[in-house]
Amino acid sequence: LKVRVVRSSPPSSQFKATFQESYQVYKRYQMVIHKDPPDKPTISQVRLVPVSFEDPQFKASFNQSATLFAKYQMSVHKDTPSDCGENEFTRFLCDSPLEAEHAPNGPECGYGSFHQQYWLDGKIIAVGVIDILPYCVSSVYLYYDPDFSFLSLGVYSALR
DSSP: OOOOOOTTTTTTHHHHHHHHHHHHHHHHHHHHSSSSOOOOGGGGEEEEEETTTTTHHHHHHHHHHHHHHHHHHHHSSSGGEEEEEEEEHHHHHHHOOOOOOOOOOOOOBEEEEEEEEEEEEEEEEEEEEEEEEEEEEEEEEEEEOGGGGGGGGHHHHHHO
């Protein structure tokens, strides 16, 4: 048995060279130990959408996100329908004091508040509300369709 410590941040050349192999071990571990299905959402099924009513993707997915939020809140937190209506959703997870900013040396998506949408078969099954800042990413909230709780989307989102 040989054990190696490989720098992951910033990624070293060893980390980059062994990433796929390490990922396959991780995926097999998740499937065998945690019974994750092989079709657990992948990076290609995640969309980063700026929290802005000016953004076409945000506007197009708003109703579906708000409905999913209400379903999650009532199922997981036992909220009443009046506690998780569209106004409450907007106030809690859409109104942000952060200003969108696109710095020349910043990330392509810019800085600000985002909804990280997890899509499966054309349907949003989870939303991670995140703030992307110059030196960190802050996870504000995550909600998911309780019918997909077996996917452990909170854990997946935190690792991602």
